[in-house]
Amino acid sequence: MLDTFSLVFLAALLSTCALRLWLAGRQISHVIAHRAHVPVGFAGRIALAAHHKAADYTVARTRLGRIGLAVEVAALLAFTLGGGVQVLHEFWSARVDGLLYGVALIFSVLLISALIDLPLAFYQQFVVEERFGFNRMTAKLFVLDLLKQAALAFAIGTPVLLAVLWLMDRMGSLWWLYVWLFWCAFNLLLLFIYPTWIAPLFNKFVELDDAQLKARVEALLSRCGFTSSGLFVMDGSRRSSHGNAYFTGFGKSKRIVFFDTLLGRLQAVEVEAVLAHELGHFKHRHVIKRIGMLFAMSLAFLAVLGQLIDASWFFNGLGVEAGNTALGLLLFFLVGPVFTFLLTPLLSLLSRRDEFEADRYAAANASADDLVAALVKLYEDNASTLTPDPLHSLFYDSHPPAALRIARLQEA
Numbered sequence: 118m119l120d121t122f123s124l125v126f127l128a129a130l131l132s133t134c135a136l137r138l139w140l141a142g143r144q145i146s147h148v149i150a151h152r153a154h155v156p157v158g159f160a161g162r163i164a165l166a167a168h169h170k171a172a173d174y175t176v177a178r179t180r181l182g183r184i185g186l187a188v189e190v191a192a193l194l195a196f197t198l199g200g201g202v203q204v205l206h207e208f209w210s211a212r213v214d215g216l217l218y219g220v221a222l223i224f225s226v227l228l229i230s231a232l233i234d235l236p237l238a239f240y241q242q243f244v245v246e247e248r249f250g251f252n253r254m255t256a257k258l259f260v261l262d263l264l265k266q267a268a269l270a271f272a273i274g275t276p277v278l279l280a281v282l283w284l285m286d287r288m289g290s291l292w293w294l295y296v297w298l299f300w301c302a303f304n305l306l307l308l309f310i311y312p313t314w315i316a317p318l319f320n321k322f323v324e325l326d327d328a329q330l331k332a333r334v335e336a337l338l339s340r341c342g343f344t345s346s347g348l349f350v351m352d353g354s355r356r357s358s359h360g361n362a363y364f365t366g367f368g369k370s371k372r373i374v375f376f377d378t379l380l381g382r383l384q385a386v387e388v389e390a391v392l393a394h395e396l397g398h399f400k401h402r403h404v405i406k407r408i409g410m411l412f413a414m415s416l417a418f419l420a421v422l423g424q425l426i427d428a429s430w431f432f433n434g435l436g437v438e439a440g441n442t443a444l445g446l447l448l449f450f451l452v453g454p455v456f457t458f459l460l461t462p463l464l465s466l467l468s469r470r471d472e473f474e475a476d477r478y479a480a481a482n483a484s485a486d487d488l489v490a491a492l493v494k495l496y497e498d499n500a501s502t503l504t505p506d507p508l509h510s511l512f513y514d515s516h517p518p519a520a521l522r523i524a525r526l527q528e529a
Contacts (some may be wrong), residue, residue, distance in 0.1 A: 118506040122434025123198060126452060133458045134190050140509045141183050147506035148172045156503050158520050159493070167497045174249045174500040181245060185237050192233050194452060195500050196226065206437065208443060219282040219443030220275060226447060227270075235263075246357065249500060254356040265318055275305060285426075285442040294424035297416045304408075312346075312365045312372045322349040322374065330385045334373070337389055341396050341482055345371045347482075354378050362391055364399065382498055385489035390483040397478030403471040411465075418457075422449045461512055468515040478525055485526045492523060 119127070152172040155163050156501045241260060246252035281296055288295045307315075317324070325331050325348040334348060341456045345364075353360070353376035360379035365372050373392065380388065398404060425431045425445065432440035435448050479488050496503065496519050503519045510518050517525075 118431065119198075120434050122430050123436075126197070126455070128432060129455050132192065133455055134186065136458075137186055137286040138183060140506075140512055141179050143185075144179050144509040145176050145507040147233050147509070148175050148502050148504055151504035153184050156474060156520055158523065161496055162493050163503065167500075168389075168503065170249060171496070171502045172504070174245075175461075175502040175505075177245050177248070178241075181237065181241060185234075186364070188233060188237065193451060193455075197448070200436050201229075201434070201448065202226065202444065216279050220278050220443075220445075223278060223447050224274070226270075226451075227365050228280055231267075240479065251358050251500075252356075253354055253358060258355065262319065268509070269315065278286070281446070282443060285446065290423070293419040294416075297412075297419050300415060300419075301412050304412075316365065320355070321352045322372075324348065325350055325375065327380070327385075330380075330398060333385055333389050334392060335397070337393060337483065341393070343396055343399065345373050347372055349374050349394050350377050350380060351375065352377055355382075361493060362388070362395060364395055364404075377420050377496075379495075382494055383491050384487075386484060386487045390479055390485075390488035393479035393483035394475045394484070394488060397475030398471065400478055401471070401474050403475070407471075418449075418453065422446070425449065465511070465513060465515055469517045472516050473523070473525060476522065480526060489523050492519070492526075 149172065152169060155165055155168045159168075200375055205225050206220055207226070209218050213221055239259070242254060243256070276291065280299055284295045284299060285292045304410050325334070331348060338345065349372055358378055360376045361384055362373070362375045362379055365374055373395075375388070379391075388497065400472070422445065426442060429440065430437070432444060432448065435452060437444055476488065479485070495501070501519065505514065505518055507518075516522070
C-alpha cells in the first residue's frame with residue numbers, strides 16, 4: 118500500500134513527466150509550423166534546404182527524447198516502487214557486506230541503467246545521426262568507446278565511491294560536510310588531469326600547425342592576457358561531422374581545443390571570433406562561477422540527504438523496507454532529478470546570460486561580423502533550428518535562440 122511520501126513522489130514524477138512531454142510537443146509543433154520559410158533575419162544566409170534539414174533533425178531528436186523519457190520513467194518506477202532496488206539490496210546483502218556491499222549495489226543499478234539506455238543511444242547514433250549525415254562513427258568504435266567508458270568509470274568510480282561510503286559511515290552526523298569537501302577536491306583534481314590523462318583515451322590531439330591561424334590566435338591571446346598550455350586540434354570527425362571549439366583544464370593545464378571539422382569549415386577570422394567568445398567566458402570568470410554554483414548546490418543536496426538518511430519514511434516511500442547509507446545515497450540520486458527539475462529554467466537563464474556576455478567580449482576583442490558569420494555556418498552545419506519554441510527554449514536552452522543572439526551581435 119502506498120504511503121504519503123510514495124504519493125508525493127508519484128505526483129512529482131507525473132507532473133514533471135507531463136511538463137516535459139508538453140514542452141516537447143510545443144517544440145515539435147512550433148518547429149514544424151515554421152519549417153516552410155527561412156526566418157527573415159537569415160534569408161540569403163541559410164538555404165531553404167538547410168532550414169528544412171534543421172527542422173527535421175530537431176523534430177527527430179525531440180521525438181526520440183519523448184521515447185527516452187518514457188523509458189526513464191518506467192525504469193525509475195521499476196527501481197523504486199516496483200521493488201527493483203529492494204531486490205538488488207537483498208541479493209547483495211546476502212553475499213557481501215560493508216563497503217563492498219554498497220559499491221556492488223550502486224554499480225549494479227548503474228549497469229542496469231546503462232543497458233536500458235543502450236538501445237536508444239545506438240538508435241540516436243546510427244539511425245538519427247546517420248539519417249541527417251552527421252554520423253561518422255563505426256559500430257566498432259561505438260563498442261570501444263563503451264568499453265573504455267565502463268573501464269574508466271570502474272577505475273575512477275570504485276575508489277571514489279568507497280571513500281564516500283566510508284565517510285558516510287565514519288564521520289558522524291556531519292558526514293555530508295566531509296563528503297562535500299571530498300567531492301569538491303575530487304572534481305578540482307579531475308579538471309587538472311582530464312586534458313592530459315582522460316581525453317586522449319577517446320580522441321587524438323595534435324598541436325595546431327596552421328602557422329597563419331596560430332599567429333592570429335596567439336595575438337588574440339596576448340591582447341586578452343590569456344595563457345594556455347597549448348593549441349590543439351582534435352579528431353572530432355572520427356565520430357561526427359558536428360564542429361566545435363572549447364577550453365579544457367584548469368590553471369596552468371588549460372588547453373584550447375579545436376575540432377578538425379570546425380577548422381575545415383571556418384575562415385581564420387571566424388575561428389578567431391569563436392575563440393574570442395570562449396575567452397570571454399574565462400575573462401568574466403563564468404567557469405569559476407559555474408563551478409562555485411555547482412559546489413553550492415551539491416552542498417545543499419548533501420545537507421538534505423543528511424536529514425533523510427535516518428528517515429524510515431524516505432526509504433519505505435521509495436519501495437525499500439529498511440535503510441542504510443548506500444541505499445540512502447542511491448535512492449536520493451535516483452529521485453533527486455524529479456524534485457529539482459524546476460531548477461532547469463533558472464540554470465538555463467544563467468547560462469544564456471553568460472553567453473550574451475561572452476558575445477559582447479568577442480565583439481570588443483575580435484569582430485562581431487565575423488562571429489555572426491561563424492555562428493551562421495555552425496547553425497547550418499550542426500542543423501540547429503532557427504525557430505525553437507520560446508517556452509521550450511526558455512526551459513532548456515543553454516544558448517540564446519539564434520535570431521536573438523545574432524540581433525544582439527549586430528547591435529554591438
